[in-house]
Amino acid sequence: MKTLCVSLLLAICSTAVSAQDVTARLAGRVPPDVATLVRQLATSAAARGLPVDPLIQKAIEGSAKGVPADRVATALRGLVAQLDVAAAALRDAGSAQPDTDAIAAGAFAVNAGLSGKNVTALAVASRPSNSVPATLRVASTLAAMGVPPAETVELVTNVIDAGGSSADVLALPTQVMAGVSEGRGRGVTPAQAAAGLSRAAAARANAPGQNKPKHGRP
Amino acid sequence: MSGREGAQGAQREGDGQVVRAILAGDTERYAELVTRYRDRYARYATRMLGSADAAEDAVQDAFVRAYDQLSQCRDPDNFVGWFFLILRNRCFAERRKSKDVAPLEAAGAVIAVERADVPVEMDERRRALQHALLELTPEQREVFVLKHVEGLSYGEIAERLNTSVPSLKMRMHRAYDRLREQLRGRE
Amino acid sequence: MTVNEFHPQVKQLLDGELTLTDLAPELRAEGEEALRLLGAVDREPVAFPGLDTRILAELRRRRATPGLWQRLRVGLRPWTLVPAFAAGIAVALLLFRPAPTPATTVTVRFVLFAPEAQQVALAGTFNQWDTAATPLIRTEAPGVWTATLTLPAGQHQYAFVVDGARWVADPAAPAVDDGFGRRNSVLSL
Numbered sequence: 178m179k180t181l182c183v184s185l186l187l188a189i190c191s192t193a194v195s196a197q198d199v200t201a202r203l204a205g206r207v208p209p210d211v212a213t214l215v216r217q218l219a220t221s222a223a224a225r226g227l228p229v230d231p232l233i234q235k236a237i238e239g240s241a242k243g244v245p246a247d248r249v250a251t252a253l254r255g256l257v258a259q260l261d262v263a264a265a266a267l268r269d270a271g272s273a274q275p276d277t278d279a280i281a282a283g284a285f286a287v288n289a290g291l292s293g294k295n296v297t298a299l300a301v302a303s304r305p306s307n308s309v310p311a312t313l314r315v316a317s318t319l320a321a322m323g324v325p326p327a328e329t330v331e332l333v334t335n336v337i338d339a340g341g342s343s344a345d346v347l348a349l350p351t352q353v354m355a356g357v358s359e360g361r362g363r364g365v366t367p368a369q370a371a372a373g374l375s376r377a378a379a380a381r382a383n384a385p386g387q388n389k390p391k392h393g394r395p
Numbered sequence: 396m397s398g399r400e401g402a403q404g405a406q407r408e409g410d411g412q413v414v415r416a417i418l419a420g421d422t423e424r425y426a427e428l429v430t431r432y433r434d435r436y437a438r439y440a441t442r443m444l445g446s447a448d449a450a451e452d453a454v455q456d457a458f459v460r461a462y463d464q465l466s467q468c469r470d471p472d473n474f475v476g477w478f479f480l481i482l483r484n485r486c487f488a489e490r491r492k493s494k495d496v497a498p499l500e501a502a503g504a505v506i507a508v509e510r511a512d513v514p515v516e517m518d519e520r521r522r523a524l525q526h527a528l529l530e531l532t533p534e535q536r537e538v539f540v541l542k543h544v545e546g547l548s549y550g551e552i553a554e555r556l557n558t559s560v561p562s563l564k565m566r567m568h569r570a571y572d573r574l575r576e577q578l579r580g581r582e
Numbered sequence: 583m584t585v586n587e588f589h590p591q592v593k594q595l596l597d598g599e600l601t602l603t604d605l606a607p608e609l610r611a612e613g614e615e616a617l618r619l620l621g622a623v624d625r626e627p628v629a630f631p632g633l634d635t636r637i638l639a640e641l642r643r644r645r646a647t648p649g650l651w652q653r654l655r656v657g658l659r660p661w662t663l664v665p666a667f668a669a670g671i672a673v674a675l676l677l678f679r680p681a682p683t684p685a686t687t688v689t690v691r692f693v694l695f696a697p698e699a700q701q702v703a704l705a706g707t708f709n710q711w712d713t714a715a716t717p718l719i720r721t722e723a724p725g726v727w728t729a730t731l732t733l734p735a736g737q738h739q740y741a742f743v744v745d746g747a748r749w750v751a752d753p754a755a756p757a758v759d760d761g762f763g764r765r766n767s768v769l770s771l
Contacts, residue, residue: 206710234707235761238739241711242749244762252761285737289758289768314737318770321756350756350770425641429634437628451630452691458637520622542597543623549597568593574619576586 202233207240211249218257227260228277231284259284266293267309270300282313289320295330302334307343318350323367332371335378349374411472418466425462432475433458436482442540443486445529453489457482476555487533527577535570538563592616631722636730640689643732688771689732692742694718694752697725699744706740706766708733713743739766 199219203212215236219229235256239249263283267275275283283296291299296313303312312333319329332353336345356370410428417424433454440450461468461478468477528536541552549560556563592612594600596619605613696702702718708731709715718727739758742750751757752767760766 238707238711238760239762241705241713242760242762242764248762255761282737285758288761314770317737317758318756318768321758321768323756347770426634426638429637433634433637434627434629437630438626441628442624447628447630450628451633454630455633455637455640459640462641517622521624524619524622525624543620544625564597567597568588568590571593571596571616571619572587575588575615578619579586 199229199233203236206237207249208246211236211240211246214250214253218253222257222260225261225264226274226277226280227257227264228281230277231256231260231281256284256288259287262287262293263296266296267300269293269297271304272300276310278310279313282310282317286313286317286320289317291316291320291326291329295326298330299333302337307337307341307346311343312337312346315346315349319353319367319371322350322353324353324371325368328368328371328375332375332378335375335382339378339382341378409472410474411470414465414468414471414474418471425465428474428478429458432478435475436479439540439545440482440486442525442528442544443533443536444489445525449489453482453485457485460485479555483537486537523578524574527574530577531570531573535566535573538567539570539574542567588612588616596620632719640730640732644687687732687734689730690769690771691728691730692718692740692752693721693726693728694742694750695725696727696742696744696750699727701745702727703743703746704729704731704740705743706769707738708740713746718742733769733771735771738769738771740769741766 199216200212203215207215215232219232222232223229232253235253236249239252244252260280260283263280263286264275266283267279272279279300283300286296286299287293295316299312299316300309303309316329316333319332320326324332332349333346336349352374353367353370356373357365357367359365360370408427410431413424413427417428437447437450437454440453441447444450444453457478461474461481464481468474470477528539531539537556538552541547541555542549547555549563553560553563588596589609589612591600591605591609595602595605595613596616602610602613602617692704694702703713704716704718705711705713716729716731718729720726721728739760740752741760741764742752744750749764751765755767755769757765757767
């Protein structure tokens, strides 16, 4: 009950604060029309419980890269859509009010090529022992490295199921990269390296005596 | 090597004074220690880790950690000996980790710097020995590096590592055999 | 004593306690082999110019964070090194990671091979994409540029900016669409 009150309070406060915050952070960094658009998008996004920070970052990035305002606008709208997809995916995973860090991480995963369903599966697998945002970020990195979405989800899920800690999950991109490097002469792809790690994890999870963590369901 | 540091005259303060000054609040003076010992163990770290890049990171990390833990340096006059142990731990830890991952060289190291002054065949043999060294345990590699690269005597090594000469010799003789095995395997 | 073990006298030779002429004639060949092994030892001095500047810059950066100095005096958590991975063109990321508790900051070194460049900068989410904030410096190896930063744990996007105008993703790092038709590199700490 106390947590609910606190989070409602925070939600109200953050919406009220964000308008000033947005203006301050954009000042001098983006042209006025972009700033106006960001404020509009940020207000409606915050009202839906979406994080505003990614929008601000993206606007600043576009301006720094010298991208014309209309192109920035398109990118920002696309980002809002990704945030919405991520939020929906996390709600499907059982979060009534997904936290903004997880949504941001989910949107990034979507940008990296994962689907809403992938995000849901990863969120479900993460609970209760692993951090959802951290898991999503690792999955994004794997996808960005070229591991196909299905293999990414399978690898991360198998490692968590085998009792993997956050540190084990965090180490996955390095391990996949190592697998690719070691197999360079044989043309090992990231997908293959990931599959190898995945099999090993699955074997650990199914080994006798394993206490498989239950996840997702209350 | 702490004995060899030797006084360079009245101009330079001993490490102990500098350390005490830093702990008293004059933190900028850590720069003196860094400049003094920046390269002191560069070669040791490079031979231990097999790569100058990895060694540079290890040395940087050791200096930062020494700064963080400076209040735990029990003998400020022997800062360099204490610093060596921090670096040593760091070198040992690095190998432990990278046992699971392909070592930097095998992963396609950043730059293959050819030394123009060394004949090709010698370069190849040096590389082979360095590679063989990396196959030893860190303890074996270390005694080999300290004696045959750094030129310390068994007595000096024993003092620095707080161990006995016989146990060092045992370690070293195992290292000799393993190196021979590695190098012969490559012929 | 197996085939690969040196004779004890040869080991004494290696230790510098005997000379080649002290060895029995049947051990000479083995003694010579042993000395050739020692001859392959690399004793070249190694130096790290510029490292002191980087170390001091790193320490100043960390002390600039309010409240951190007190923690520094007590002693921070031990660090271990996450090994580097390098692939493709000569670009590597080297990570320092505090362990075993979750990291709050990590030191990262960025490297780019850009022999034609006059200047190289790093821009990303950690510096508001400011192309002037983080210039890379030339290293001794021709064409190799580098910068070292301490970054908070989390996920960062970045790219290199060559000669002020050309945006280049890190060839060795995972890449994602930046939404503007280019790619950003991803760094997860």
